[in-house]
Amino acid sequence: MPRAAIDDSKRMNLRISSDVKAKLVRAAALRNTDLTNFVTQTALREAEAVIEEAEVIRLSDRDYKRVLELLENPPRPNARMRAAIAALPSDL
Numbered sequence: 001m002p003r004a005a006i007d008d009s010k011r012m013n014l015r016i017s018s019d020v021k022a023k024l025v026r027a028a029a030l031r032n033t034d035l036t037n038f039v040t041q042t043a044l045r046e047a048e049a050v051i052e053e054a055e056v057i058r059l060s061d062r063d064y065k066r067v068l069e070l071l072e073n074p075p076r077p078n079a080r081m082r083a084a085i086a087a088l089p090s091d092l
Contacts, residue, residue, distance in 0.1 A: 014039075 016024075028038035059067065077085070 024039060025035055028035045031038055033041075
């Protein structure tokens with residue numbers, strides 16, 4: 001399970017090589033923005049992509065219809081399902 005990132009500070013310190021910093025400064029200048037904004041916006045886009053990849057499930061139309069059908073009309077539990085249910089702790 002992913003760890004929750006909790007930080008009340010509004011500052012973030014990064015240790016990077018001078019070559020990396022120079023490249024980031026150049027890219028920021030090409031975008032007509034400052035380094036902080038460039039790094040923040042770029043990292044934020046990547047963070048949003050990572051979160052979406054982890055939290056969003058994409059289904060084909062066929063699979064979407066199958067999931068809805070199973071939710072509306074679930075199959076009867078078979079022997080393996082009944083055994084799994086019986087093995088669950090009673091406090092759940």
